Amino acid sequence: MKTWLAFVTAALVALPCNAQQAADTHAPEGPGAGRVATSAAVDAAQAAKAAGRPARADDWMVSAANPHAVAAGARVLRNGGTAADAMVAVQAVLGLVEPQSSGLGGGAFLVWHDGETGEMTTLDGRETAPLAATPRLFQDDAGEPLDFFEAVVGGRSVGVPGTPALMKAAHDRWGRTDWAGLFDDAIGLAEDGFTVSPRLSGMVAMDALRLSRFAPTRDYFLPDGSLLEVGDTLRNPAYADTLERLAAEGPQAIYAGPIARDIVETVRGAPGNPGLLTEADLALYKVRERAPVCAAYRAYEICGMGPPSSGGLTVGQIMGMLEPFDLAKLGPDSPRAWRLIGDASRLAFADRARYMADSDYVPVPVEGLLDPAYLRKRARRLESGARLESVAPGEPEFDHALNWADNASMARPSTSHVSIVDGDGNVLSMTTTIENAFGSRLMVRGFLLNNELTDFSFRSHRDGRPVANRVEPGKRPRSSMAPTIVLRDGKPVLAVGSPGGSRIIGYVVKALVAHLDWEMDVQQATATPNLVNRFGPFDVEAGPAANALAAALADKGYEVRRRAMVSGLHAIALGDALTGGADPRREGVALGQ
Template sequence: MKKPAIKAVRYSFAVLAALLSLSLHAADRTEAPEAATGLQQQQAVVAKHAMVVAANPLAVAAGVDMLRRGGSAVDAAIAVQMVLALVEPQSSGVGGGSFLLYYRHDHNRVLAYDGRETAPAAATADMFLDDTGLPVSFYQAVIGGKSVGVPGTLRMLALAHAHQGKLPWRTLFGPAIKLAERGFIVSPRLHALIARDKYLPLQAAARAYFYHADGTPLAAGERLVNPQLAKVLRQVAQRGVKAFYTGKIARDMVATVHAHPTNPGRMSLADLAGYRAKLRTPVCGGYRAYIVCGMPPPSSGGVAVLQILGMLESYDVAAMPPESTAAVHLISEAERLAFADRNVYLADDDFVNVPVAGLLDKHYLQQRASLINPLHAMGVAEPGIPPGMTAISQAEDNALELPSTSHISIVDRWGNAVSMTSSIEDAFGSRHMVDGFLLNNELTDFSFAPEQDGKLVANRVQPGKRPRSSMAPTLIFDRQQQLVGAIGSPGGSSIINYVTKALVGVLDWHLDIQQAVALPNFGSRNGPTELEQNTALETLQPSLQSLGHTVKLGEANSGLHGIMRVPDGWMGGVDPRREGMAVGY
C-alpha cells in the first residue's frame, strides 16, 4: 500500500487524559460537532503502538485508558461499548446484540464471537402477521414488546473477556459508571434524533429520560445523567453478567416487554437466564494480495462482502478511478448478485442449511461475475445455485434492516485486534427503556412472512433462532497472515456496501484508511443504484442511467471506523458522517 497521503497527527496519552478529564468536568467541550453531509476532510491519526476508533470521543477515551493500563483489545472494547451504551443510546447498548471478530496475535488465530439476540421460546412463525395472514407494517411490529429479542451483548463480552481479557472485569465498567453518575453532554446528533422520533416519547421511562416535563426534547449541550444505568453497570461489574440475566434487572425487562397494551412481547425469565453467546468459525477468503475475514451466519455480512470481493477479483478495479462511472457500475452489479444470494440463503445456520462453502466457492463466484455486462446494468439479479445445492428451494426474504448500529475497531500493543459491530436495530430500538437502557427491536430483522409461494423463508421466525444480520466486522491480513487492518460500519443492510467501498478503497485504490472511509457511499442492494446525495457521485447519475441503472439519491449515513497498518504503526480512519474519533499512542 502507498504511504499515507494525508498528514499524520499523533495523539499522545496527555491528549487522552485531557479528553477524559474534560468529559467529567467540562463535558460541554468534549462532544465532537456533527459532521456535515458534505464529507468534510479529517486528518488521519497515526500511532505507533495501539489505536481505538469508535463513534464517540468519550467512548474512545475509555478504551485507550484500558489499553494504557495494560488491557487487551477486548478489555478496551468492553469499556468502549459501556460508554456508548450511555452516550449513544440510539445505536447500541446492553439491551441489544453484537458480533465481535478477534485476532489473537500470539496464536495467529481469528475468532468470531456471536452475541446476536435470540427469539424467545414462545416466538411463532406467524407472530408478525395480522388477523388476515398478511405482514403487519414495520412500526406496528417494532413499537412495543413483541419485537424485543433476548439481549446478547453482555454475555458475548463476558465470553470474550474470559478468553482474551487481561484486566479485571469490574475495572472495565469504571469510565461508564462515572459518566453515568456525573453526566455527559447531549451531542447535536443525539438531540436531532430525539427531536424527530415520534415514538420515543410514548413510553413513560423514555419520555422522562429524553424529554423535558413540557415534552420538548433535550437540547444539544445539556448535561444528561443516568443513575439507573450506573446502578445496572455497577451490579454487572461486581457480580458478573448473571446480575443482568437473572434477578431484578431481568424481571424488569420481562415486565416491561409484557406490559405493552397492544403489542406485548414474549420474552421470559427463562429466555434471559438461558441465553448463551457462541464462539463461531469466521469466514475468510483471498482477495488480491490479502486475506479478508468476516462474521459467519447468522450475519450475512461476512459472506456477502466476500462474495462481492470474489466477483470483483475478475476485474481490474485498480484501473477504475474512485467516483467513476465504471467503478460504481461494476461494484453495484457485483453487489446485486451478492444480495440476490443473501436474500435466499443467509440465515441462522443453527436452524437452516446455509451453503456457505458453495456461496464462497471460487468457480461459482467467477461464474456469477461473468453475468456482469460492462455496458449495461442487469436490473434485478436472480439468485444462483451454488455448489452443494441442486435447486432454489427457499423463498426470497427482503426483511427490513435499519441503520442504528455502532462499530468499534481496536488494535492493542501486542498486535491483537477487535472489530466489533453492535446494535439495537432501529434508532432507540423498541423505544422501551428499562433501568436506564433501551431494549432492542431485533426480532423485526426476521422475515415477517414465514413462506412465499409455497416455499419457506430461511430467515423466518423460530424459537431460539437468531435473526439474520448484515453487520460486517472485518479483519484484513496479508498473505503472510500478518494483520493489516480492522474495519466495519453501521448502516442496516447497507453495511455490506459501505464496508465493500472502504475495502476497495484501501486494497485496490491504495487510499489511506481515512480517505477510504470518507469516500462517497454508493451501491445496490438488488434494487436501485444508490448514490450518496450532496457528493461528487451525483454527477454520475446521467451516465449511470445511460447504462440502464435506476438511480436513487439519498443519505448514506455510514459510520465506518477502521484501522490500517502503516510504516509508522497504525492509522485510524473516522467516518465524517458521525461523531467518532481515532486515538492511539
C-alpha cells in the same frame, strides 16, 4: 426536524477545524497522563479528522462512534489492557452516550485476530427469539405482515439481549484488566452527566412521538416534555446502578434476578404491543463461537462473521466477483467501476435473500457461496459492460441438506462499529446494535431494549415453502452486520465495519475497495462518497462529491436515488505504524499512541 444530512453537517461543524491544532494523536505517557492527556489527545484526533487526515500511532489504537467512548477505551489500552478490555469500556460508554444505536439491551458480532497465535475467532452475541415465538409473530389475524413500526414499537419485537454476555465472553478469553474496573468511565459519566451531542439531540427530535409512548423512555429522552438540546447535561443514575451490578456480578446481573424480572415485565406489559419474553429465555442465553468466513481477494483474505450474519458472506461474494476486474486502474471516479461494484452487489444480495439465515436452523451453503469457481461464474455476468437488466440467485453447491426459500426482510439502520488494536497486536472488529434507532423504545433500568426480532422475515412462507429467515423459537434473526478483518500473508492489515442496516455491506465494500485497490488512507476510505446498489436502484450519497457519478450511472440506465447515507465506518490499518479513520458523517474519532 433536522435531516440526516443536517446531522452530519452539525457534527462536522462541532469539530475543531484548524489543522494546526493536530500535530499528531499521540498521548503523553507516565504518571499524571490520565484524563487530561486523553482529553487533549481526543481534541487532536478530532482536529485530524476534520482536516481529513488519519490518526497515527505506533502501539495501540481505538476507533469508535463517540469521543467519550474512545477516551474510555484509550485509557484502558494506555494502562496495558487488551483490545477485549477496551471493548468492554467502549461498549459501556456507547450505551450511555449513543443509546439510539447500541447498548446492554442489544446484540453484537465480534471478530478477533490473536496477536500471539494468529488465530481468528468470531463470537455471535446476536439476540434470540423467545421460546414461545412462532413464524406468525409479525402477522395479523389474516396472516398478512404487520406494518414495520406497528411491529417494532413495544414488546413484540424484543429478543433476548446478547451484548452483556458477549462482553464477558470476550473478556474471559482475552482480557487482562480487572472486569469491574472497566465500567468506571461509563458509571462516572452516567452519574455526573454528559453533554448531549448534535446527533443524539437530533435523533430524539425525529423520534419524539414514538419515544413518548412509554413513560420511562419519555421521562429520560423528553424531560418535562421538552426535547433534548445540544449542550444539555444528561444524567442516567439508573444506568450507573445497572453497570455497578454488572461490574460486581457479571452478566448474571442482567440474565437473572431483579433486572431480568424488570425486562420481562416491561416486555410482556408493553401497552398495545406486548411481547413473549420470559425469565427462562434470558437464563438460557449463550454466546456462540462461529467459524470465521474468509474470502480470497487479490493478495488478501477478507474475514468476517458468518451466519446468522449475512455480512461476511455477502461482502466476500461481492469482492470475489470483483477480483477479475482491474478496479485500481479504473479508479474511484469511474462510472464503470461503480457499475461493477453495484451489479456485483445485486448478484450477492440475490444469493443473500435466497440462502442466508441462522445456520443452526437453516442449512446455509457457506463454502459453495464463496467457492472461487462459483464466483467466477457469477462474475461473467458483469463482463458485458452494460447494466444488468435483472438478477437472480445462483446455484451454489451445497455441502449438506437442501436450500430453503427466499425471504424479503431487510435490516433497518441504526447500530455502531468499534475497531481496536492493542499493544500485543490483537485486533478486534465489532459491530453492535439494538436494530432500529432507539430499538423497541422500551427502557429498563437506564437502557433501551432491542427490536431485533423485526430482522426476521414477517412472512413465514413464500410460494408454499418455508422462508429461511422466518421467526422460530430460539432462532437468531439474520443480520447485515459485517465486522471485518483483512489479512495479508496471514497478518492483519485492516479492521473495519459500519452501521447502516443492509447498506452496511455496501459501506464496507466501498471502504475495502477504496483502501485495497484505490490506495486511499483509512480516513479517505471512510469519507469517500457512498454508492450502494442492493436491489436495482442505485443509492448515491447526496452532495456535490458524487454528482458526476450519479449522472453517469443514470446515463447507464440505473434508477439513481440521491439521499443522505449516514455510514459509520471505523477503521484501523496496520503496517509499519497504525493509522485510523473515523467516518465524518458521525461523531466518532480514531485515537492511538
